[in-house]
Amino acid sequence: MADATALLQLRGISKGFPGVKALSDVQLTIRRGEIHSLMGENGAGKSTLIKVLTGVYRRDGGEILLNGTSIDARSPEEAQRLGISTVYQEVNLIPHLSVAENICLGRQTTTLGFLKWKEIRQRAEKALARLGIEIDVTETVSNYSIAIQQLVAIARALDIDAKVLILDEPTSSLDEKEVEALFTVLRKLKAEGLGIVFVTHFLDQVYAVSDRITVLRNGTYVGEYEAALLPRLQLISKMMGKELSELEMKAADRVATKAGVTPFLKLKQVGRKGSLKPLDLEIAAGEIVGLSGLLGSGRTETARIVFGLDRADCGELQLDGKAISITSPRQASGLKFGFCPEDRKVQAIIPNLSVRENIVLALQANRGWMGYVSRPTQIQLADKFIKALNIKTPNPEQPIRLLSGGNQQKVILARWLASNPRLLILDEPTRGIDVGAKLEIEKLMAQLTGEGMAILFISSDLEETVRNSHRVVVLRDRQKVCELRGEEISEKNIMHAIAASDSDQ
Amino acid sequence: MNLRAIKxxxxxxxxxxxxLLLFLFASLRYKGFLKLPYLLGFISDDAYLGIAAIGLTFVILTGGIDLSVGGVIGLTSISLALLVEKHHMNPMYAIPLVLVGGVLFGTLMGCLIHFYLLPPFLVTLAGMFLVRGLAFVFNQESIQLTDQMLGGHSASHSLIVFNSTIKIPLANTSIPGTTLIYFVIFLIALVVAQFTKFGRNVYALGGNEHSAALMGLPVARTKIGVYVISSLCSTLAGIVHLLYNVKGDPTSGTGLELDAIAAVVIGGTLLSGGVGYIAGTIIGVLILSIIQAIINFEGSLxxxxxxxxxGMLLLLFILLQKLIQAKKFKTAGTFQKT
Structure with a gap:
């Protein structure tokens, strides 16, 4: 209370769900004109805290002070009226309506109950101009890129007299340039005196814009720090509650696992019109082959062809020296291939099935309906993988949608591991999950290849690619640019490979 | 700009x-089609369908459905006839009474759908059985309105002469009052959909309910509201049906809900909600009427x-919608890549 500059203060917040204590005695202080990052692993309670703050959930205890007066928002609507606006990770707009409507919806200017479209449009234009963007506000919002939609959502959040702006992972679907544009907007708003709460997984971004950082862990408050005075590694160790030494993955670990020599799967000039130019690719047992490149460079397309989701229209696939053609994912999984797709929410999990059922899925599909996997076996399998992959779930019967992102990802991994594949394709397995889960997945990859599994590893994170791959294939514009091995593998070399071909244009 | 508006x-x-094509085809092929009395005739014949379809459009815009519209027409038609003809109630009281009934029925269905998260299809299916059953329980036979005098006045009189007293003369014919009601409801619906917060919330709800809630829009009020509108419109349609045919009939509007859905979908409203036009629904109804007229003219058919x-037309339009959506999805995809 003593802090005169405090705009928003949360004190002693606690919130429980049946069987779980999501938050206990958490505090957060937002000052005027600051960008405050809220950090924590998945399940640390960030989302719950934000939902309590915005009135989606009711708190069990504690108090929230806005400008020194106690508030108690019962709905997002009420929180908005109080001046607390939120922009969520998934852009929450109405896709079919115009930009102008999306900004003003629910608080349109009216006379005698009739909407004044002209003023609505002008207001939307003004709101966007404040963020420094100029677009046609009469255009349907879904016709714009995700980045613009994100900015429209922010414009909407600011259209009311917002004092606090909460951004819940706003950058997860933006590219670098778009993130920079967003940050410019945030700095501008900060200068106007707004308090901004920023939730993200990207450490770079935290340090690029934050003034302060509040760290949560397991639903409790760890501390508040000045961003400039908190080194990155210390932040990670605070988030994880582990010592720094435990976090370090030595490059030596990678070199230690020697890849097999004879590749069992060969792609010879395999390509597909419109999605991938013909390329060669080989992968041997016990090997991690990294696919690197920018978004849309053909990484996922390559994976899709190998797994039979798309058909190659030229070239030849060889498995154990024999030419084969893979026409369906079903066939691919019969060949003991596994595929963890990029967009796990849409493409991989069956949200309402339990963790156990999600794990057993691929195995059951392989056996066909004749080879029913008995219930005790299912339970045994589920228990085994929950333990092995350290999946955080109250029990195996929990619907998977209730798990955090990282844990969902582990369940998908477990699904394919249960069918004991020869080749596992991982498309961005670590996206949107916390550092701890990331390291566990990396460790697991090393262990699996040690047991003879081959992994095709797709990641946008160069550091991660370098750390884990035995070989790196660099793609650009749907074309293989080069292949790096052993000592050649470095972030610098990959970047050069991508950049060098860029200048050819 | 114009081209984009079309797109x-x-x-x-x-x-x-x-x-337009059907209209041109019919007017070129059949003598007598392009005559004002005839054109006004088939618009007036289907006025009650149009009114019900307008109400239904709001429901479908939110992504819901209302199967009870036909049943409500039947119940309204028979209960109004019963009240006025048999119980000699003044239409001044009887009409508001059935309208209130319609509103209550819509509120009930809307509340069940919203608060208990029940599927609209099933709730309104149950509603349909309920009202249709009630209609027959009230009276199994149709009731002809008669001008019999009772104590110096006939309660039914004003209903019977409604269309001959209230009308707009036009050339050598006139637009009957029931058709005027249809036009007025159409205009009101147009304004509500386009120029009120409620109307835009309906679109928002159909576009993405979750987002609408997070945007702080009044989801409950809007959702229940559309079912009230639909029931109110079908009650009005029942009244119009009675005035037009001068007969209350428990079977009236049987299967009409399906015609209404067809008209709404042919009119360009997506069954998944969020996109659609009140004017489209009117044109959808007109298309159904013209097809009916063409078949009548053919005689031998x-x-x-x-x-x-x-059926064929409906299929065609659903395919068209699918195509447009697929194309939209594709362009959205390329946006993400760049």
Missing amino acids: RNIPFVATASVC NSWWTRIAI
Whole structure:
């Protein structure tokens, strides 16, 4: 209370769900004109805290002070009226309506109950101009890129007299340039005196814009720090509650696992019109082959062809020296291939099935309906993988949608591991999950290849690619640019490979 | 700008073009089609369908459905006839009474759908059985309105003469009062959909309910509201049906909910909600009427060909919608890549 500059203060917040204590005695202080990052692993309670703050959930205890007066928002609507606006990770707009409507919806200017479209449009234009963007506000919002939609959502959040702006992972679907544009907007708003709460997984971004950082862990408050005075590694160790030494993955670990020599799967000039130019690719047992490149460079397309989701229209696939053609994912999984797709929410999990059922899925599909996997076996399998992959779930019967992102990802991994594949394709397995889960997945990859599994590893994170791959294939514009091995593998070399071909244009 | 406006409203433009083509075809092929009394005739015949379809459009815009509209027409028609003809109630009281009944019925269904998260299809299906059953329980036979004098006045009189007293003369014919009601409701609906917060919330709800809630829009009020509108419109349609035919009938509006859905979908409203036009629905109804007229003119054709034609047209429009959506999805995809 003593802090005169405090705009928003949360004190002693606690919130429980049946069987779980999501938050206990958490505090957060937002000052005027600051960008405050809220950090924590998945399940640390960030989302719950934000939902309590915005009135989606009711708190069990504690108090929230806005400008020194106690508030108690019962709905997002009420929180908005109080001046607390939120922009969520998934852009929450109405896709079919115009930009102008999306900004003003629910608080349109009216006379005698009739909407004044002209003023609505002008207001939307003004709101966007404040963020420094100029677009046609009469255009349907879904016709714009995700980045613009994100900015429209922010414009909407600011259209009311917002004092606090909460951004819940706003950058997860933006590219670098778009993130920079967003940050410019945030700095501008900060200068106007707004308090901004920023939730993200990207450490770079935290340090690029934050003034302060509040760290949560397991639903409790760890501390508040000045961003400039908190080194990155210390932040990670605070988030994880582990010592720094435990976090370090030595490059030596990678070199230690020697890849097999004879590749069992060969792609010879395999390509597909419109999605991938013909390329060669080989992968041997016990090997991690990294696919690197920018978004849309053909990484996922390559994976899709190998797994039979798309058909190659030229070239030849060889498995154990024999030419084969893979026409369906079903066939691919019969060949003991596994595929963890990029967009796990849409493409991989069956949200309402339990963790156990999600794990057993691929195995059951392989056996066909004749080879029913008995219930005790299912339970045994589920228990085994929950333990092995350290999946955080109250029990195996929990619907998977209730798990955090990282844990969902582990369940998908477990699904394919249960069918004991020869080749596992991982498309961005670590996206949107916390550092701890990331390291566990990396460790697991090393262990699996040690047991003879081959992994095709797709990641946008160069550091991660370098750390884990035995070989790196660099793609650009749907074309293989080069292949790096052993000592050649470095972030610098990959970047050069991508950049060098860029200048050819 | 103009071209873009067309591009944005392809389903609507397609509906309007189909309507125009059918109209041209009929007027060139059949003598007597392009005569004002005839044209006004078939618009008036289907006025009650149009009114019900307008109400239904709001429901479908939110992504819901209302199967009870036909049943409500039947119940309204028979109970109003019963009240006025048998119980000699003054229509001044009887009409508001049935309207209140319609509103209550819509509120009930809307509340069940919203608060108990029940599927609209099933709730309104149950509603349909309920009202249709009630209609027959009230009276199994149709009731002809008669001008019999009782104590110096006839309660039914004002209902019977409604269309002959309230009308707008036009050339050598006139637009009957029931058709005027249809036009007025259409205009009101247009304004509500386009120029009120409620109307825009309806679109928002159908576009993405989760987002609408997070945007702080009044989801409950809007959702229940559309079912009230739909029931109110079908009650009005029942009244119009009674005034037009001067007969209360428990069977009236049987299967009409399906015609209404067809008209709404042909009119360019997506069954998944969020996109659609009140004007489109009117044109959808007009298309159904023209097809009916064409089949009638053909004479030799079995009148059930109307159904087949409507079925084909409906299929065509659903395919068109799918195509547009697929194309939109594709462009959205390329946006993400760049």
